Amino acid sequence: MRSFILFVFVSTLSLADTRYESPSTILVKGEIREGVFETDSEDAAQWKQEVLSQLQFIVGNFEQKNTPSLGHTLNLEFKEKLPGESAKFKVSYKAIFSLAWTRPYQGSSLPTEVKVILPKRSDGRGLELFSEHHLNHCGQNPLWYYFKPKSAGCALGKNPLPSDAQFTKIYLSTAKNSWGKYPEYGKIWEDGKLVITHVMGNVDSDDAFSLHSLFEHETDVVSFEKSSDSFVTRVSQFSTQAGRVIVRTLQITKGNVEEQEKNPDFVAEFKNLQKEADVISYNGHAGFGENSRAFTRLIDFTPAKYYLVWINACVPFAYLDDTLMDAQKRANPASAWSKHLDIAILTQAGIFQYGSDIQALIRVLTQKQLSYSQFLNSLSSHGPAVLGEEDNQWPKPF
Secondary structure, eight states: OOOOEEEEEOSSOOOGGGGBBOEEEEEEEEEEEEEEEEESSSOHHHHHHHHHHHHHHHHHTTSSSSSSETTTTOOEEEEEEEEEEESSEEEEEEEEEEEEOOOOTTOOOOOOOEEEEEESSSSSSHHHHHHHTTTTSOSSSHHHHHTTTSSTTTTSSSSSSOEEEEEEEEEEOOOOOOOOOOOOHHHHHHHOOOOOEEEOOOOOOTTTHHHHHTTTTTTTTTEEEEEEEEEEEEEEEEEEOOOOOEEEEEOOOOSOOHHHTTTTHHHHHHHHHHOOEEEEEEEOOGGGHHHHHHHHOOOOOOTTEEEEEEEEEGGGTTTTSSSHHHHHHHHHHOOOGGEEEEEESSSSSSOOOHHHHHHHHHHHHHHHHOOHHHHHHHHHSSSEEEHHHHHEEEEOOO
């Protein structure tokens, strides 16, 4: 029995609204015109999550070098439901989403299409079976992240593919990219101070507080520290030619952000330290999205205030959802979310143990000279990019 359906799921941040600036990657539109998955579920809302679970294998296909942003740009259309082969139903769909694509070398160009290997069945049981069949030979756990279908000994590198896998074609075209935009330096310094609220995840590093060593040479530095059972608070402040700099750090010593989000003492401390913040940042493990998304859920925005959010983890761009954009819309309903928010984020692997990126950001913000691309190009982490900068006006008034 053939069944025709039409359900459309559109992200609150559509691809047409997205801008992007990066010295090492470009924003690309990815389109799957003939997507298929099998499932035992009849629930279209559940299908959306199952497609997300299937498509996240794209991350491993590209070895974290070309990263899809599924959580905040995926537009999804289900087209047809048929009887399945390995599950009750086979559902066809069309998907459009953005990818951070490694900038083509000089003389090369963006391919117009690529083929990726995806699980055929994407409900919970199907993904369990797929992992059981291919774990170790085709990657580590979680398989979607460490997926290496072309590795020696992996059956997925052979032709024809095993019955639980399929080739899926992604059509590529260049999306809207910016260049030469600056942070809103005037808005940041309009009250005469720069306030940074920084969360350092539990990364087992002896140098977790090296960030504060940046201030030791200052003659008027003021610092204090207090500890709790699972986190340490440290605050440093000093004067610069641009104004007063205040750095408030929360270092997690037990668990990570996902667990601390449920700790009322940690949440209260974060909310207190976030007051008047211009920069809100996170360095640490993404936790395959659990930690980086928990961090964004902690953030509140004050109406009419400009913010720069910085996320340094492993491929957090892949896990970014609409949380920050929706919070901005609540704070400033008459404006585009990007008017009062820039999101600087990594599209590839992060180097986050030592806080060197935050040190660099503080220097940039106090000097008020570098564009985003100039600053991001100086970082040691891979694939830094910024979203929301397209309507920045500096050096013109905000």
